[in-house]
Amino acid sequence: MGEKTRTGKVLLTAEGLYKEFPAAQGKGKEVVHAVTNVNLRIYEGETLALVGESGCGKSTLGKTLIRLYDADGGKLIFDDVDITKLNEKQFSKYRPQMQIIFQDPYASLNPRMNVFEIISEPLITYHKYSKEELREKVHKLMDEVGIAREFENRYPHQFSGGQRQRIGIARALALNPRLIVCDEPVSALDVSIQSQVLNLLKDLQEQYGFTYLFISHDLSVVKFIADRVCVMFLGSICELGDTEELYAHPLHPYTRFLLNAIPLADPTRRSEKRELLQGDIPSPVNPPSGCRFHTRCPYAKEICSREVPPCKTFGDRIVYCHFPLGPVQEAEGEETKGMPEETK
Numbered sequence: 001m002g003e004k005t006r007t008g009k010v011l012l013t014a015e016g017l018y019k020e021f022p023a024a025q026g027k028g029k030e031v032v033h034a035v036t037n038v039n040l041r042i043y044e045g046e047t048l049a050l051v052g053e054s055g056c057g058k059s060t061l062g063k064t065l066i067r068l069y070d071a072d073g074g075k076l077i078f079d080d081v082d083i084t085k086l087n088e089k090q091f092s093k094y095r096p097q098m099q100i101i102f103q104d105p106y107a108s109l110n111p112r113m114n115v116f117e118i119i120s121e122p123l124i125t126y127h128k129y130s131k132e133e134l135r136e137k138v139h140k141l142m143d144e145v146g147i148a149r150e151f152e153n154r155y156p157h158q159f160s161g162g163q164r165q166r167i168g169i170a171r172a173l174a175l176n177p178r179l180i181v182c183d184e185p186v187s188a189l190d191v192s193i194q195s196q197v198l199n200l201l202k203d204l205q206e207q208y209g210f211t212y213l214f215i216s217h218d219l220s221v222v223k224f225i226a227d228r229v230c231v232m233f234l235g236s237i238c239e240l241g242d243t244e245e246l247y248a249h250p251l252h253p254y255t256r257f258l259l260n261a262i263p264l265a266d267p268t269r270r271s272e273k274r275e276l277l278q279g280d281i282p283s284p285v286n287p288p289s290g291c292r293f294h295t296r297c298p299y300a301k302e303i304c305s306r307e308v309p310p311c312k313t314f315g316d317r318i319v320y321c322h323f324p325l326g327p328v329q330e331a332e333g334e335e336t337k338g339m340p341e342e343t344k
Contacts, residue, residue, distance in 0.1 A: 008043040011079060011179060011211050012065060015039055018073035019057075019064045023285050032284045034060040036235040038074070039311075042179070047205065047212040049226035049243070051219060051258065055281060057235040058215045059103075062181040065213065066098035067091065079178075096126050096175040103184040105164035109156040115142070115167055116152040122174045141170040145200060162193035166200070173204065182214045186221060198225055219262050223247060231255045234284060234292040241317035249326050251319040253297050291322065299323055 017038040023030035034057045042048050042065075050058045063069045065076065067083065076084045083094055102108035109118055119138045123129060129137065139149050145166040156164055165185060172180055182201065186194040202225060204210060216222050222229060223243060230240045231254060239252040250256040279296045282288050288295050294304035301323065309320045 008045060010041055011044040012042040013040070013077040014065060014074065015077070016074035017061070017064060017071055017076070019060055019069055020072050030285050033235050033287055034284060035064060035071075036287075038235075038237055040065075040230065040237070040240075042211060042213060044178070044211050045205075045209050046227045047214050047225055049214045049216060049222040049229045050232060051216060051222055051229060052232035052238075053258075053281060054217060055284070056232045057284075058217075058232055059183050060235075061232070062183055062213055062215050063100070066100065066179065066181055067095075068100065096122070097178045098181070099172040099175065099177040099179075100181040100183060101165070101168055101172050101185045104188050105161055105168050106156075106188070108168055109164055111156050114153050114155050115147065118156075118167060119170050119174055122171060126175055137174075141174060144173070144204065145170045160193075161189050162197060165189060165197055169197075169200065169204075173208075176208070177210070179211045179213065182212055184215055184217070187216065187218065194221065201225065219247075219258060231258065234282060234287055236292055237318075237320060238293065239317070239319045239321075245317065251314065251317060251324040251326055252293075252321050253299055253325060254293050256325060291320075299325075 017035055017040070019035040020031040020033055023032055038061060050061060052058055060069065064071050067076070071084055074084070075082055078094060078098070081094070083091060086094070113121070116135075116138055119141055120134055123134060123137060138152065142149055142152065147163060147166055147170065151159075156167070159167065165188075169185075185201070186197050189197060198221065201212065205212060212225075214222065214225055226243045228241065229243050229246050231238045231246075231252065233254050239246065239250065239255045241251075246255065247259060250259055282292065282295055288305070290306050291297070291300070291304045291309045294300040297304065304322055307322070309322045312319050312321070312324060314324075
């Protein structure tokens with residue numbers, strides 16, 4: 001892990017976070033267990049990636065962390081303040097500091113508003129500007145994301161997907177937030193445009209020191225942009241660690257399977273046999289007992305179906321697994337009760 005993560009200021013901490021939703025109508029009191037007992041720490045100025053299969057709870061966790069969804073249990077500490085206890089009026093002073101870039105640039109922009117109105121909306125809501133000050137601020141944001149000023153009166157349907165996402169980024173930056181949740185911001189874009197948007201996000205972070213929670217199922221994108229990676233499965237965290245170390249030496253079986261699924265660019269290696277994940281994701285309404293991954297894990301033993309795996313730390317790595325992979329005996333892991341030192 002880099003020095004930034006070990007010694008940097010903690011911006012947001014989640015302690016024992018839960019989020020549930022009612023199941024489909026007619027199912028009685030059944031609930032979807034979207035996020036279960038998540039402990040997480042996000043450091044100021046870093047990019048922490050959330051990865052996992054579709055439906056694992058990544059987006060729900062991201063929205064719960066910034067209170068677009070209210071948590072059903074646990075704590076959220078933002079800048080040393082427990083924001084889970086704040087009512088809407090009290091929380092309103094923190095709302096501008098947390099913004100989100102949505103996945104679909106086609107759906108996240110109001111088709112009845114032009115570019116100027118879209119970008120200026122949060123500025124008008126939270127600040128009082130004269131007309132000239134507002135125009136100057138909007139033009140500056142358009143410059144920063146690469147949208148020409150003369151397009152300020154155009155509507156979303158007149159732009160390409162990449163341009164629309166740039167408009168969405170400008171809107172998210174308008175209030176100069178400290179934490180930005182990037183909810184699969186490039187997955188709806190052409191591959192040729194993805195790199196442009198990713199480089200823009202990195203440049204803006206370098207310039208302004210933004211903190212990103214980057215949600216993605218594309219592990220190639222994550223490797224390019226993230227400082228740390230948090231792997232989720234069925235609402236729970238499996239593993240968390242430095243990007244390079246996690247990609248080189250996964251400790252959780254699920255992490256290894258995800259990495260094995262990345263297509264190889266080297267044609268000479270495409271014939272290599274790699275162990276791939278089998279079976280379907282269990283239902284989040286009735287998740288398996290013990291380790292939620294045990295029904296798909298070829299290394300599972302009897303204890304895995306009976307007991308929730310403890311949190312084990314290996315230096316800066318965290319893994320929730322009874323039997324971590326790799327040469328873990330070289331750095332003996334310590335079981336931690338509750339929240340590990342890394343994520344407290």
